[in-house]
Amino acid sequence: MARQQALMIDIATGDVRPISKQIVDAVRLKVATGELTPGWQLPSVRGLAQQLTINPNTVAKAYAELTAEGWLESRPGLGLFVATPRQRLSPRERERRLDDAIQRFVHDVVSLDYPADTVLARLGDELRALATRKSA
């Protein structure tokens, strides 16, 4: 029997992101940071809908997107499980997203007027901390 993991997320109404998108973002983050363990089972569609007081179709839509992107895998008759991480994007798309993220980061940081070395050191600390959490 696979172990079921609680999905500790909450959604907000009135957000510019639709609820299904909020679920997708939250699950991605939890898988990426290792908070959700590969191989563990997720709440059922109905279960998560009940937990969040939302329409089950919204959960189904989010789960379908996460499955299509390879974050979750469906085992017929058993349910949905956290997939073993693998590279989900084409090299080109991956490169493009990294570029976007760096541009956004630079825009935010430039006005703060820190020396580049300080910013890089802080960024390095954060990324290393993430890697530790993931391997823990």
Next chain:
Amino acid sequence: MSDYVIETEQLSRSFGRKRALNALSLRVPRGRIHAIVGANGAGKSTLFRVLLGFLPPSDGASRVLGRDSQALTPEHRGRIGFVNEEHTLPGWMSAEAVTAMQRRHYPRWNEAMYRHVLGHYHVLPHQKISQLSRGERAGLNLALALAQSPELLILDEPTLGLDVVAKRAFLQALLDSNATEHCTVIYCSHQMEEIERLADNLIILERGELRHMSSPEDFCERIRHWVADIPFRAPDHADVPGLLLAQKIDQLYHYTVLDQAEDFGAFLRAQGARYVQSMPVSLDSAVNGFLAKNHIAPAA
């Protein structure tokens, strides 16, 4: 069996000179939760009264569960559950007496469903309806409507006047009942929070006409909020394409627009904007902007 639970064709209904429904053509597919939104006076209540055969149309036709609204038999009406904001149950009767009456009345009565839904509330069998709180009356009403195993469940502002806790309890009872596995739900509400949580499909009525129908997400994508810094004269409202709302806040012009692609930014620049920014809007803002179209604020 019809693929549509509700079909209206050029449906009109006037009261004196006022047109409550104006050549409304609406087709609601079977299954799922459909939210109907509209300002007060949009014609929702009239629509339901005509659909259920309580009011004849002035013109046009309507069908509900595939049958002409004006020719509904008690058997057909039994397949439609209706909960409205008033939660009108006879105040002098006890909860169990009302339930016994309904149980006799509906041949497809589902006792397990009734108990399950009412399990969300503390309603004692001998309590008089008039002694129940508004939230409990709403819950009892929902339990009664779902227990009749309807094919179509119409909820007309069921949470109006309920406090936050009772509202949430109502949504939980509805979702927990798995109602959509057995019936189509029509949910009328002004509460965007509830619509965001519940609706698969969003139907917007305005002055008796159908203005929009799609998933809530697709609707939000039609609307975008732009902010521009225009140092000289801003364009006349009439010249702004797709304008829903315009506001000048401090030195900046805010525009909420419908169906405008990225070239709206080029339009603003051509009008002398030094910089422009845009962002998506929440469902609440999208619906408000859409319905506020005819209430544009005076030019600054």
